[in-house]
Amino acid sequence: MKNETIKKRSLHRRAFLKTMGASSTVLMAPNLIRPLMAMEKLNVAAIYTLPVEQQWISRIHKAAVFLQDQGMINYDFSENISNTDYERAMREFSEGDYDLIVGEVFGLEQASRQVAFDYPDKAYLMGSSFLPDDNSPQNFAVFDNYIQDASYLTGIIAGALTKSKIIGMVGGYPIPEVNRLMNAFKAGAHEMQPDIEFKVAFIGSWYDPPKAKETAFAQIDAGADVMYAERFGVSDAAQERGIPAIGNVIDTQPDYPDTVVASALWHFEPTLTAAVEAVKAGTFIADNYGVYSYMKHGGCSLAPLGTWEGKVPQEALDLVAQRESEIKAGSYTVTIDDNDPTTTG
Amino acid sequence: MEALEILLSASFWIATIRIASPLIFATMGELLCERAGVLNLGIEGIMTAGAFAGWYTVYAGGDLWLGVAVAALTGMMFGLIHGFLTVPLGLSQHVTGIGTTLLATSITYFIYRVLLPQETSPPKIDPFAPLPIPFLSEIPLIGQALFAQTPLTYLAFILVGTIAWILNRTPAGTAIRAVGENPAAVESQGISVTLVRMSAVAVGSALMAVGGAFLTMSAFNSFFFEMINGRGWVCIALVVFGSWKPGKALLGAILFAAFDAYQVRLQSVVGNVVPYQVFLMMPYVLSILALIVMSRRAGYPKALMIPYLKGER
Numbered sequence: 001m002k003n004e005t006i007k008k009r010s011l012h013r014r015a016f017l018k019t020m021g022a023s024s025t026v027l028m029a030p031n032l033i034r035p036l037m038a039m040e041k042l043n044v045a046a047i048y049t050l051p052v053e054q055q056w057i058s059r060i061h062k063a064a065v066f067l068q069d070q071g072m073i074n075y076d077f078s079e080n081i082s083n084t085d086y087e088r089a090m091r092e093f094s095e096g097d098y099d100l101i102v103g104e105v106f107g108l109e110q111a112s113r114q115v116a117f118d119y120p121d122k123a124y125l126m127g128s129s130f131l132p133d134d135n136s137p138q139n140f141a142v143f144d145n146y147i148q149d150a151s152y153l154t155g156i157i158a159g160a161l162t163k164s165k166i167i168g169m170v171g172g173y174p175i176p177e178v179n180r181l182m183n184a185f186k187a188g189a190h191e192m193q194p195d196i197e198f199k200v201a202f203i204g205s206w207y208d209p210p211k212a213k214e215t216a217f218a219q220i221d222a223g224a225d226v227m228y229a230e231r232f233g234v235s236d237a238a239q240e241r242g243i244p245a246i247g248n249v250i251d252t253q254p255d256y257p258d259t260v261v262a263s264a265l266w267h268f269e270p271t272l273t274a275a276v277e278a279v280k281a282g283t284f285i286a287d288n289y290g291v292y293s294y295m296k297h298g299g300c301s302l303a304p305l306g307t308w309e310g311k312v313p314q315e316a317l318d319l320v321a322q323r324e325s326e327i328k329a330g331s332y333t334v335t336i337d338d339n340d341p342t343t344t345g
Numbered sequence: 346m347e348a349l350e351i352l353l354s355a356s357f358w359i360a361t362i363r364i365a366s367p368l369i370f371a372t373m374g375e376l377l378c379e380r381a382g383v384l385n386l387g388i389e390g391i392m393t394a395g396a397f398a399g400w401y402t403v404y405a406g407g408d409l410w411l412g413v414a415v416a417a418l419t420g421m422m423f424g425l426i427h428g429f430l431t432v433p434l435g436l437s438q439h440v441t442g443i444g445t446t447l448l449a450t451s452i453t454y455f456i457y458r459v460l461l462p463q464e465t466s467p468p469k470i471d472p473f474a475p476l477p478i479p480f481l482s483e484i485p486l487i488g489q490a491l492f493a494q495t496p497l498t499y500l501a502f503i504l505v506g507t508i509a510w511i512l513n514r515t516p517a518g519t520a521i522r523a524v525g526e527n528p529a530a531v532e533s534q535g536i537s538v539t540l541v542r543m544s545a546v547a548v549g550s551a552l553m554a555v556g557g558a559f560l561t562m563s564a565f566n567s568f569f570f571e572m573i574n575g576r577g578w579v580c581i582a583l584v585v586f587g588s589w590k591p592g593k594a595l596l597g598a599i600l601f602a603a604f605d606a607y608q609v610r611l612q613s614v615v616g617n618v619v620p621y622q623v624f625l626m627m628p629y630v631l632s633i634l635a636l637i638v639m640s641r642r643a644g645y646p647k648a649l650m651i652p653y654l655k656g657e658r
């Protein structure tokens with residue numbers, strides 16, 4: 001069925017290109033990715049290793065759907081593609097009539113770059129742990145959720161809320177994109193109370209909420225009275241025990257109104273918009289799009305306090321407001337620390 | 346010192362029993378299949394299907410117990426597929442079992458996506474709430490652990506006794522054990538080996554599915570892809586650990602769960618000294634060690650994995 005739609009669309013586009021005489025623009029492009037006419041929609045495909053429910057992926061999906069609704073792109077996606085099958089999916093979409101392919105290659109860094117070499121006229125925007133260098137394909141740009149700015153701000157709030165001075169943190173795996181947010185969060189919490197201790201645990205899975213919940217219970221039993229909810233399941237434990245939790249990447253407050261105080265939100269829209277515009281203009285190169293997740297680019301933000309309005313100490317909110325404007329102005333930089341966070345104290 | 350104090354906290358034992366519950370259901374299911382001579386590697390997929398079916402029934406407006414029943418029926422259906430291929434057709438139980446797992450898992454994901462195409466965060470249900478039993482739940486340490494759990498956990502413990510009773514004290518149990526040891530002898534008594542094995546696999550698979558449903562309806566309140574996360578495979582090992590005996594298998598499940606509950610607590614105590622992977626590995630390593638000790642005298646069903654074809658010598 002997928003192939004059928006691809007075929008249909010390519011026929012349409014071919015007819016369109018013929019009438020517009022746009023095929024000649026290929027020669028004008030500085031690289032092999034041909035620029036599009038301003039009115040033409042970009043065909044974007046996304047390949048995800050997990051379902052679009054997953055927090056991290058949901059942000060990319062949301063941004064793509066948003067751009068589609070704006071009329072900027074046509075959007076197709078495949079979800080739950082395992083790493084071992086990922087290259088096949090990449091090649092299949094590359095064979096199709098897509099201009100930009102978005103995804104995540106944390107599990108197949110080398111193989112995915114080979115695909116990009118093989119399809120030099122396609123643009124790739126991939127979540128990756130490596131930055132582009134001289135040896136990487138020129139049509140392969142990378143991104144990641146560099147939302148340490150927002151994580152740092154949530155840390156300030158958490159630091160003001162803990163009375164036992166113990167904060168529990170449950171993560172999936174200690175990989176850079178998890179670590180840098182946890183470390184920024186810790187730095188934020190220490191701004192309020194420098195003697196806060198952290199209980200850190202990893203569950204060795206992205207998707208095991210019952211286990212994340214058990215792990216959170218263990219930390220709460222050990223004295224934690226604020227939880228950093230990196231995984232699904234942690235907020236559930238916090239809710240059952242009546243303690244606050246800090247959300248990550250997505251806003252979970254609607255699901256846990258009395259539990260989730262603040263969340264560090266990731267907005268993928270600036271990243272995707274930048275890439276789409278670059279492809280349209282024919283200027284897409286192997287760049288680090290991770291910077292578009294910074295707060296000054298609107299790539300991350302602190303979720304509104306909502307139900308917690310008025311329950312967070314004012315001095316914390318003052319510091320949050322101060323740091324937020326400093327970060328946006330560029331006068332304060334949150335340190336990017338990719339080291340594995342561990343239990344302290 | 347703090348590491349040992351964990352063992353004396355009530356919350357540790359509560360967590361242990363909670364973690365053990367889904368394992369107990371699935372282990373009993375696998376045990377029933379294997380005692381009848383059929384290895385059921387479909388367990389992981391059947392648990393996934395059960396987790397989804399039970400949860401979705403409740404999400405769609407059904408009662409919690411109806412959800413459990415639907416999960417059991419779903420498991421039974423996959424059990425019948427596995428049974429049909431391995432019992433009357435006598436196909437390889439390993440290959441069929443893996444196939445059943447892949448089939449059940451994929452169909453579950455497919456149905457999930459068809460039913461809930463636009464979800465950005467999986468919907469939640471009101472799961473089983475803990476039901477403390479008066480007086481008993483007030484016993485220090487074990488009271489909370491054993492008698493302040495959700496109804497499904499009580500059911501899991503009752504199930505162990507029931508399975509043990511059926512296997513050892515009833516004619517049906519004798520038939521099940523016999524088809525797992527010497528099917529030809531059973532056939533000579535005029536009892537259909539196919540019928541007994543198929544029934545055991547169907548009922549066993551239903552129990553596995555309820556084990557999966559425990560995760561979405563009691564331990565947690567929504568369904569996620571991949572959330573079974575290898576628990577089914579653990580149950581296969583637990584059956585061996587328990588030497589195919591319900592009581593011992595129960596012990597194994599509790600032991601494994603205790604290791605797991607212990608490691609998540611230990612991570613927060615000495616996590617700065619030892620890498621977290623060591624803790625995650627702990628329940629499995631200790632289980633393997635226990636398996637080595639226990640299985641030396643394990644009496645496995647003699648006809649396990651041997652298809653019985655009527656009239657064949």
